[in-house]
Amino acid sequence: MTEDARFEDAGNQPLNLGAMDPEDLQVLSALAQDSVTTVADVAWEKRHHRLALLINRLRREDGVHVSPPERVRSLLVVENVLKVSAQGVNPGEKDTVLSLLSVKFEPGEEGAGFVELTFAGDGALRAEVEALELRLKDVTRPYTAVSGQVPDHGA
Template sequence: MSRDATFEDGDARPLRLVAMDQEDLQVLSALCQDAVFPATEMQWQPKQKRFGILLNRFRWEDIPLADRAGRTPERVQSVLAIENVSRVASQGVERGDADTILSILAVNYDDTEEAVLLTLAGDGALRLSVEDLEVALRDVTKPYAAVSGKVPGHPE
């Protein structure tokens, strides 16, 4: 009988991070940059005041190791969970379309508006009104080779 792979099978360790202030959120934002996900993988649970996304995160933290070992860059499925969400607004996002693939450019906090802002490629955005800042990033699968085999790039 076969079993699912675990992080213990490889040398990678899953990320489990929580941001409770803007400085922490900058770290999560950097780790989420270039994460991709189908629009259908977003879920807001209003009663629990939670918004979550199952995303395919590029493993930026692994680039130095991959370069030294000659490995292909990797991605990993992760959950980005924002707590204390009272309202969700979007711009340029077709939420119900499974064929729409979104890409995160940045995750920021606007303290004057008390909102977490997810900036997406292609002028898309999500604005999550929050009572308190609490954002978690948790890897949920074993890393896998990035399909493109390349590190994401951005034109200057």
């Protein structure tokens, strides 16, 4: 019998996770929450059916916030994308900073559906997908967050 992986198993290793179902996506969304990126770091690769974001992810692997907080550059990739639409995100404004709040899946027929990336300030990207498949992969070593702060959502 196999056992699910635990955060402790990874130690200080970079994340490399996939999400192929809504339960996996909840974990990926929680790890990507409060990531920041710019519009310039969002790419819709129509030919490859891929939406890719280069994000600065807030590290939460240990289940507690590290002090000072750390970030790591990560790739958040949505596969099997047929179409992308945006609300409150202007592709021409490359310097606009986006703060990711959540990644959700709205199922459709036969495994298809929509992946919705919601950003602070009413921005959103919606990717129509043939099937749910996302990846989150760290691509740099962690670094101290420039702000020295953990986002506060007014709990």
